[in-house]
Amino acid sequence: MVLYSKPEFCLCDGLKEKFQDASLLFSPHFLHDINLQVRDITSNLEWERACQFEIPMLTKILSDGTKETLPKISPRVRVEFIQKKIVAALSQ
Numbered sequence: 001m002v003l004y005s006k007p008e009f010c011l012c013d014g015l016k017e018k019f020q021d022a023s024l025l026f027s028p029h030f031l032h033d034i035n036l037q038v039r040d041i042t043s044n045l046e047w048e049r050a051c052q053f054e055i056p057m058l059t060k061i062l063s064d065g066t067k068e069t070l071p072k073i074s075p076r077v078r079v080e081f082i083q084k085k086i087v088a089a090l091s092q
Contacts, residue, residue: 001089002037003069004057012056014075018027022083059083061088 003019005012016038023034041047041055051057056075059067070089073082 001033001070001086002059002061004039004041004051004055004059006040006042009028009055011080015056015058018075018077018079018082019086021079022086025081025083027078034090048058060092 003012005016016036016089023036024035024050037060039047054072056073058070058073058086060070061067070085
């Protein structure tokens, strides 16, 4: 999974923190399926153009290398809700 983000942006920081907390709720054998890459959109003009008004944006990298943008998740939601969204995204 990829989180498009930018530094010192409270919504991005909040979602990263909640994602990390949600991953701790998983059993150890499930954790190997979760790999979160955080991409700073300010470091890549293409990412910035595509995501500047959508961050934080969470995408899933499919087996064929294409990306699927996941529905927007508010960093204000409970950790258990984010955990359910992660499970749903990985099981598709």
